Amino acid sequence: MAGALLDGPVRVHNNAMSGKARKPKAGSPEKRDAGLRQDVQEAIDRAWPDGIVELSYDPDESYFWEVDEELRAAFHHIANAHLLYEREAQGEPIWWGSDAGDEEPPDEMTNSRSYHVFFLSPEGEAFTCEIETEVVTEPEFMAEEFEEGAWGEDPLADRNSGTRRTGWVVAVSLVAPFAVIEFGDRTSYDDGSGGGAEIEPYAKNEDGEWINLEEEFRKAKGDQAYEILLKLRAEIRDILEKHGVAVLPAGEWRRAAPRLRGGEETCMAIEDRPVRVLDAFFFEQM
Numbered sequence: 001m002a003g004a005l006l007d008g009p010v011r012v013h014n015n016a017m018s019g020k021a022r023k024p025k026a027g028s029p030e031k032r033d034a035g036l037r038q039d040v041q042e043a044i045d046r047a048w049p050d051g052i053v054e055l056s057y058d059p060d061e062s063y064f065w066e067v068d069e070e071l072r073a074a075f076h077h078i079a080n081a082h083l084l085y086e087r088e089a090q091g092e093p094i095w096w097g098s099d100a101g102d103e104e105p106p107d108e109m110t111n112s113r114s115y116h117v118f119f120l121s122p123e124g125e126a127f128t129c130e131i132e133t134e135v136v137t138e139p140e141f142m143a144e145e146f147e148e149g150a151w152g153e154d155p156l157a158d159r160n161s162g163t164r165r166t167g168w169v170v171a172v173s174l175v176a177p178f179a180v181i182e183f184g185d186r187t188s189y190d191d192g193s194g195g196g197a198e199i200e201p202y203a204k205n206e207d208g209e210w211i212n213l214e215e216e217f218r219k220a221k222g223d224q225a226y227e228i229l230l231k232l233r234a235e236i237r238d239i240l241e242k243h244g245v246a247v248l249p250a251g252e253w254r255r256a257a258p259r260l261r262g263g264e265e266t267c268m269a270i271e272d273r274p275v276r277v278l279d280a281f282f283f284e285q286m
Contacts, residue, residue: 035255036277039246043176044257044280053275054263055112055285062174064116067243071118071172074239080123081232084165085186085197087117089174091285111284114175119186119197121167122232126225129164131187162189164196166217168233170240171199173281177245180253180282181233183214199282253278 036044075083091112121127169184184201188194203211218226237247256274266283 036257037252040178040248040252040277043178044260044277047175048260048280051259051261052263053260053280053283054266055114063177063244064172064174067245068116068172071239071243071245074243075118075120075170075236078120078232078235078239080228081120081167081235082123083118083120084167085117085119085188085194087113087197089113089116113282113284115171115173115282117197117199118170118172119165119167119184120170120232120236121165121186122228124225124228126221126228127166129166131162131164133160133162133189160189160191160193162187162194167229168236169197169199170236171282172240172245175281178281179240179245179247180250180278181236181240181247182250183217183229199278248277248281253282 072083072086089112164185164187166183166185169182170179171182172179180199182199182201184197184199186194186197201213203213205211217229240247253276255277257277257280258274260275260280262275262279262283266285
């Protein structure tokens with residue numbers, strides 16, 4: 001999904017914790033989902049007491065607005081790395097290209113989310129790739145009722161150059177002070193379009209098996225480049241935890257939270273699987 005660097009905070013209101021992430025402690029197991037870390041379970045119980053995961057807004061409730069500027073400043077100050085992209089939680093229209101404006105219909109509408117995304121990439125050729133795509137354009141003189149084939153044998157096409165950067169997708173939940181840091185790419189094109197920087201990038205091989213993109217990067221770029229990536233991830237984690245945001249490892253966010261279900265407008269693609277911890281804190285509204 002393409003995104004844009006949006007201005008101004010959008011706040012999410014729910015019944016979630018408004019303070020720092022709690023340390024695990026002994027407590028009653030009455031409402032616990034088997035195998036979940038206690039601080040995660042407490043946040044789920046507080047945020048979704050009825051078991052329904054959904055968005056509602058209030059300008060004052062999310063803890064995130066107490067730390068977002070500090071996180072952004074700290075990310076900008078990481079040596080030999082760049083904060084290249086942000087995606088606000090609230091969905092907004094996007095216009096591609098410098099000549100586009102709000103008088104024209106938007107090229108895309110983003111869904112509202114329960115989390116804010118940062119994308120950080122190290123400096124260096126190993127993390128940058130020049131790309132180019134072909135875009136078929138509609139001639140300005142083409143009538144609405146044009147016949148198929150009116151373009152001739154060769155459709156009009158433009159070359160759209162861009163850059164792909166490799167780094168870390170940092171998603172910070174507005175529901176509770178948790179974050180995930182996942183390997184990913186961000187593409188940006190000269191026409192203003194872009195994509196990537198998703199928590200779960202999907203890639204399969206010819207046999208339909210999931211590809212470990214992080215491991216594929218290590219094989220392609222070498223151990224030294226991979227170590228640079230891991231160092232950046234550790235710095236990001238330290239910044240988040242310093243500001244009271246606990247980082248959930250993949251082994252934790254992949255766990256099921258079976259008593260939860262999505263609301264009518266919650267887009268989690270959970271029809272054929274249990275809701276996961278990730279879905280409880282990081283989800284989209286249709």
